[in-house]
Amino acid sequence: MSEPAPSPVPAPRMGQIEFIALIAVLFATIAFSIDAMLPALPQIAAELSPEAPNAAQLILTSFVLGMGIGTLFAGPLSDAFGRRPVILAGAALYCLAAVVAYVSPTLEGVLIARLLQGLGSAGPRVVSLALVRDLYKGREMARVVSFAMMIFTLVPAIAPFIGQGIIWVAGWRGIFLAFVAFSALSMLWFFLRQPETVPRAARRPLKLASLRAAFVEVLSHRVVVLSIAVQTLVFACLFATLSATQPILDQVYGEGDRFPIWFALIAVVAGSASFINARLVVRLGMRRMISTTLAAQVVFSALMLAAKAGGIWPPALAFPAHLLWTTGVFFMTGLTIGNLNALGLEPVGHVAGMAASVMGAIATVVSVVLAAPVGLMFDGTAYPLMAGVAVFAAAGWGLMRVMPR
Numbered sequence: 001m002s003e004p005a006p007s008p009v010p011a012p013r014m015g016q017i018e019f020i021a022l023i024a025v026l027f028a029t030i031a032f033s034i035d036a037m038l039p040a041l042p043q044i045a046a047e048l049s050p051e052a053p054n055a056a057q058l059i060l061t062s063f064v065l066g067m068g069i070g071t072l073f074a075g076p077l078s079d080a081f082g083r084r085p086v087i088l089a090g091a092a093l094y095c096l097a098a099v100v101a102y103v104s105p106t107l108e109g110v111l112i113a114r115l116l117q118g119l120g121s122a123g124p125r126v127v128s129l130a131l132v133r134d135l136y137k138g139r140e141m142a143r144v145v146s147f148a149m150m151i152f153t154l155v156p157a158i159a160p161f162i163g164q165g166i167i168w169v170a171g172w173r174g175i176f177l178a179f180v181a182f183s184a185l186s187m188l189w190f191f192l193r194q195p196e197t198v199p200r201a202a203r204r205p206l207k208l209a210s211l212r213a214a215f216v217e218v219l220s221h222r223v224v225v226l227s228i229a230v231q232t233l234v235f236a237c238l239f240a241t242l243s244a245t246q247p248i249l250d251q252v253y254g255e256g257d258r259f260p261i262w263f264a265l266i267a268v269v270a271g272s273a274s275f276i277n278a279r280l281v282v283r284l285g286m287r288r289m290i291s292t293t294l295a296a297q298v299v300f301s302a303l304m305l306a307a308k309a310g311g312i313w314p315p316a317l318a319f320p321a322h323l324l325w326t327t328g329v330f331f332m333t334g335l336t337i338g339n340l341n342a343l344g345l346e347p348v349g350h351v352a353g354m355a356a357s358v359m360g361a362i363a364t365v366v367s368v369v370l371a372a373p374v375g376l377m378f379d380g381t382a383y384p385l386m387a388g389v390a391v392f393a394a395a396g397w398g399l400m401r402v403m404p405r
Helices: 016-035 038-048 053-081 083-103 107-135 138-152 155-170 174-193 208-219 222-252 259-270 273-284 286-309 315-376 383-401
Strands: none
Touching (some): 016 053, 016 107, 016 138, 016 174, 038 053, 038 107, 038 259, 053 083, 053 107, 053 208, 053 315, 083 174, 107 138, 155 174, 155 259, 208 222, 222 286, 222 315, 222 383, 259 315, 273 286, 273 315, 286 315, 286 383
16 A cells, blocks of 8 residues: 655745744835836926826826736646746736836826736735735734735835936936836745645636636626725725926925935824724724725815815915815825725625735726826826825715615
8 A cells, every 4th residue: 555645845044023024025026116117207208298297197007907817827737737837927027018118208108017017016016915814823823914015115216206206316217117127126025935725636727717717607696896986986095196296395395305205204103093993893893994084085176176266275385285185195094995995804804815806907907098088187186096096085985874784
């Protein structure tokens, strides 16, 4: 009688502190890729689209669109082929696309490269969470992710400073080389220190039927569909604000040179929203937190629009008031997105991984379709952005009113 095959030996773990730092760096790929580009928008517009300067904002939304598409496939691919190959392949595509963007002479070429770069970034973004799930469970997993997110929240604050510094030294195209260097160093760290966490015996074949089944499963629950719709609207508020904030601060308020400072202030203040939500959601509940936050955003945006249109703000207060409003949009995201994800995953816990990929992909892709036109409507004032955010938030609040319990 032949002896049974030995069970796979678990790969040795790196220390928890190093692992948390590595996961935070993988998370940071997304924020760095978006926020470091913000100071470059005026130079990109002047060089590549002088006749349509607002088109430079598509540098941001094209990346997010690619990331949203990649989110759907990265998780299932890592289940089939392992975590390491998908993360490394995604990073390779990310770096290759960054080089293409660096050398592309047209805005269209840069946008296609940014779309591919976003597609590649989905590997580190999505699969890093799967890595945490492979190695930690329950409260320990939550602790690891929380510490990684605490480090991650610093990235939006410093990325515009890094982008501005690169522009001074090497021009706006140098930012793409910085993306390559950042990804290459993080992947070298990952390759040398993080073993594969899914042995071959535990891998699941990639089947399109499973993706289709997940879509059908997700869209068969009204709670899930509504949570995706509201999440889409919140993301639309966020991405529209990200696209338009630099032009508004530069052209409306003459604060372009100090944009990294103001954006860092916004990021640091808004970063506290997740901690506040963690304290309040247990007492108030997810639905109430989401509905109250969206209602407050509608009222705040309407009052700001009325104050601006009526000339109520003295010139000295106009800029601080706009900073406060912008911070409110980012703050709204921190008080709603986590709750919406949890709300949507409640009925589909048995397929949570696949459902999370489907929900994230739909919400991200559709939100870009909604946000891009709002950013492109920038007319030298903040009115289109504020009106767009008010409409999106009002629609989200309306959907929450019919959300079943």
